[in-house]
Structure formats: structure tokens, C-alpha cells
Amino acid sequence: MTTNTVENQDVLTEVRGQVGFITLNRAKALNALSLDMVRSLTAILLQWQADAQVKAVAIRGSNKTGPFGGFCAGGDIRFFHQAALAGNPALEDFFTEEYALNHLIHNYPKPYIAFMDGIVMGGGMGISQGASHRLVTGQTKMAMPETNIGLFPDVGGGYFLSRCPGRSGEWLALTGDVIDGTTAVELGLADHMVDATRLPEGWEALAARNWADKASLDAWIATISVAAHATSTGARGQIDQYFALDTVSAIVQALEADSSDWAQHTAATLRKRSPLMLHVVLEQVRRARSMTLADDLRMERDMVRHCFHTAHLQRSGATSETVEGIRALAVDKDHHPQWNPARIEEVTPDMVAPFFASPWPAHAHPLQKLI
Numbered sequence: 554m555t556t557n558t559v560e561n562q563d564v565l566t567e568v569r570g571q572v573g574f575i576t577l578n579r580a581k582a583l584n585a586l587s588l589d590m591v592r593s594l595t596a597i598l599l600q601w602q603a604d605a606q607v608k609a610v611a612i613r614g615s616n617k618t619g620p621f622g623g624f625c626a627g628g629d630i631r632f633f634h635q636a637a638l639a640g641n642p643a644l645e646d647f648f649t650e651e652y653a654l655n656h657l658i659h660n661y662p663k664p665y666i667a668f669m670d671g672i673v674m675g676g677g678m679g680i681s682q683g684a685s686h687r688l689v690t691g692q693t694k695m696a697m698p699e700t701n702i703g704l705f706p707d708v709g710g711g712y713f714l715s716r717c718p719g720r721s722g723e724w725l726a727l728t729g730d731v732i733d734g735t736t737a738v739e740l741g742l743a744d745h746m747v748d749a750t751r752l753p754e755g756w757e758a759l760a761a762r763n764w765a766d767k768a769s770l771d772a773w774i775a776t777i778s779v780a781a782h783a784t785s786t787g788a789r790g791q792i793d794q795y796f797a798l799d800t801v802s803a804i805v806q807a808l809e810a811d812s813s814d815w816a817q818h819t820a821a822t823l824r825k826r827s828p829l830m831l832h833v834v835l836e837q838v839r840r841a842r843s844m845t846l847a848d849d850l851r852m853e854r855d856m857v858r859h860c861f862h863t864a865h866l867q868r869s870g871a872t873s874e875t876v877e878g879i880r881a882l883a884v885d886k887d888h889h890p891q892w893n894p895a896r897i898e899e900v901t902p903d904m905v906a907p908f909f910a911s912p913w914p915a916h917a918h919p920l921q922k923l924i
Contacts (some may be wrong), residue, residue: 705830
């Protein structure tokens with residue numbers, strides 16, 4: 554039986570067999586998450602969580618020609634830009650509700666299978682990293698590229714990146730570098746490498762699974778799995794060496810003193826990112842390493858308020874680092890953000906520390922109910 558359960562053309566849902574199927578259907582925007590999409594996802598997951606007939610959930614993205622080929626490029630940053638300039642309170646709602654959705658997925662009591670094909674970035678990581686089964690392909694392009702728009706890796710990014718081996722979490726968080734499916738598995742950001750050509754077949758086969766047999770899901774994964782190719786993070790030793798340094802300035806200066814191509818490229822990448830947010834992000838990842846997911850999400854909710862309303866620097870709206878970053882990348886597309894401060898060496902601890910001070914008392918925090 555097929556049952557459409559959520560009225561949202563950007564989030565298609567159905568139940569077949571004992572599986573709830575979700576397809577993100579906003580391909581023209583690379584399935585970027587809107588507030589309506591976040592609300593639809595939350596509603597259907599809560600509905601299926603309470604439905605004894607639904608034994609598992611599967612989620613995929615679509616591209617302009619059909620299913621798969623792209624998962625989710627993140628949150629709708631053009632909406633962030635417009636809402637910030639207009640003072641639209643829906644911006645606050647978006648982050649509160651998105652982070653609550655991320656928490657729900659991490660704590661979902663039923664198998665949640667994420668088909669992470671194509672682009673998986675930002676908010677796309679938020680709706681897949683908590684999955685019980687994270688499937689990637691040879692087409693996967695994964696990243697948390699927020700420092701490129703004057704933001705930070707949110708949606709629980711502090712939590713899941715800080716738990717990557719060595720200092721690879723700091724590397725991914727600061728640079729926003731894109732990794733492939735093999736590297737995602739190697740770094741603990743995916744569970745299985747599967748054959749992209751067999752995704753439609755694997756998706757359809759889920760509806761016929763015997764969910765009373767716990768081994769059935771593993772057997773299904775085995776039918777579409779492929780061997781990962783050779784590792785692509787040959788710089789792991791350098792990553793751990795440089796990204797363990799105490800400050801962003803120390804990291805960049807050490808990279809610039811290393812003549813290797815990897816170090817020079819990495820240093821150049823960092824020089825293009827928001828200097829202010831690089832410092833904030835390094836602190837975020839290191840704090841999150843000893844936090845629960847709920848505490849990390851509360852911290853990130855505090856941080857994102859400060860990104861758009863940076864009171865301690867007398868910046869908000871168009872003058873905020875995040876709105877300027879989005880303007881340069883996605884609105885005017887001049888790719889020349891006017892970062893403030895302009896250089897990594899100009900950022901002071903007094904500029905960074907207030908990002909971690911909550912604007913709310915604990916009892917009134919938007920995510921105070923998360924445990």
C-alpha cells in the first residue's frame with residue numbers, strides 16, 4: 554500500500570511494506586532545506602515513530618532528472634539572507650526547529666537509512682549524520698563549508714566533526730574541504746560504500762524486507778555494497794600535526810611554512826575563509842568534543858543567534874559576517890566577501906568568547922527540552 558502522508562511538494566513521503574520513504578524533491582535548489590521542509594520532515598518522523606506498522610525510514614534526495622544524484626546541499630541560505638535583512642522572525646524559528654529535527658534523527662528509535670548520494674553538505678549532514686545507516690557512493694561530495702559564508706558547521710557539526718579521528722574534524726570544520734564517499738567512511742562520517750547504479754534497486758527492495766529478521770537489513774546492504782577505493786586522505790599525518798595547534802594563527806602560519814602542495818593549498822583555503830569564524834569554529838569543535846549532542850546543539854543555537862546579531866561587535870543584518878558571506882557567495886556572487894576583521898591575525902579572544910555566551914537563561918533556551 555502506498556500512502557502519502559505529508560502535503561509538501563518538496564518532501565515526498567509514502568509508506569510501502571513496513572518502510573516510510575522520504576524523497577527530498579527540491580532539486581532546482583539542490584534540495585536546500587526550507588522551514589516548511591524542516592517542519593514536514595519533523596511531522597512525518599514523529600508520525601512514523603508512533604506508528605507500529607512502520608519499522609524503518611529511508612531518505613534520499615533527487616536531481617533535476619529524477620531520484621538520487623543529489624542528497625541535500627544544506628539550509629536555504631538565500632532565505633537566511635532575506636530574512637536577516639527583513640528582520641523576519643522565521644529565521645529564528647528555522648534554526649530552532651532544524652536543530653530539534655537533527656536531535657530527533659540522532660535519537661530515532663527505528664532504523665533510519667540515509668542514501669547520501671551526490672552533494673551532502675551543511676543541513677544535509679544534519680539530516681543524515683544521525684542515521685543508523687549512512688550510505689555513500691562514488692558520487693558523494695560531502696562537506697561542512699560554512700566558514701566560506703561567515704557561519705560555522707552547525708546542525709550538530711561540532712558534535713559529529715569533533716568525533717572524527719585525530720584532528721580531521723578541525724580540518725573539515727575550518728577549511729570546508731569536500732571529501733568523497735571513501736574518505737567519509739574512513740573518517741566515521743558514513744557507514745557503507747554502495748554502488749550508485751544499484752540505488753534504485755536497493756531503494757525498492759527495502760519495501761520487501763522482513764523487518765522481524767534483524768540480519769535482513771545487513772543482508773540488504775551487502776547486496777548493494779562495493780569495496781572502497783584507495784584512501785584519499787594521504788595527508789592525515791599533516792592534518793593531525795597542524796590542526797592540533799592551539800590557535801588558528803598558529804595553524805595557518807605552520808602550514809605556510811611547509812612547502813608541500815597540500816600545506817600550501819590548505820593555507821590558501823584558510824586565508825579565504827572568514828577570519829572571525831575560523832577562530833569561533835576552532836573553539837566550537839574543541840568544546841563540542843566533550844559535550845553531549847543536546848548540549849552541542851544548544852551551544853550552536855546560541856552561536857547562530859550571535860552570527861546574525863553580533864551585539865558585542867555592534868553588527869547585525871547586512872553588517873553581520875554571515876549576511877556578508879552569503880551575499881558574496883549566493884546573492885551578488887562576486888566571491889569577494891568583505892570579512893571583518895580582514896585577517897586571521899587581527900581576531901582577538903574578546904571577539905570570539907561572546908559567541909559562546911547564551912542569549913537566554915537556561916530555563917528559556919529554545920532547545921532547553923532536548924536531552
